Amino acid sequence: MELSVVAKLYNVDVRQAVLWSIESWNDLSSTTPVSCWKKTGLLDYYTCEYAEPDEDDGITEELTAMLSRLHASNPMSVDELLNPPEENVLMEDPTDEDFCRVFTNSEYEARSELTSVDATGEDGNA
Structure with a gap:
């Protein structure tokens, strides 16, 4: 199925x-x-x-002042x-290969479950 x-x-x-x-x-x-x-x-x-x-609230201004006191060579x-x-x-954007792999793996798992049910007559979860 x-x-x-x-x-x-x-x-x-x-x-x-x-x-x-x-x-x-x-x-x-x-x-x-x-x-x-x-x-x-x-x-x-x-x-x-x-x-x-506000983007420029008091905390941001205070942090900016503190960072400027550091005299960093490459400030952020x-x-x-x-x-x-x-x-x-x-997360990274999935590629076409990622989608294909997911669907291929799901299809393989579904077929293997059906094969085990057909062979034993049970679903193996009991």
Whole structure:
């Protein structure tokens, strides 16, 4: 029995689901959750004021001043220090070969399970 393409797409492990969730959460702007809460009507957000966080708040200014005191030969910005680019990579983009390998392996496993069931008459999980 061959798995359908849709079934293969929904055959995702917990780790992959968590990585996708983290990536999605990090891609949200700060106004999205606020907007959603406003639309629910559960809280009185229309009388509350929401201030967008400033990029140049006091902490950033303080860190910038501290970094300038170091007199580093190759200084980095506060943003680079707090958010190194190599830490923002969740996973590499899959290649066509990666997709082919996943589907080929899944198809092979499905066929081997069917072969073992046909040969023994049992599914081997009992």
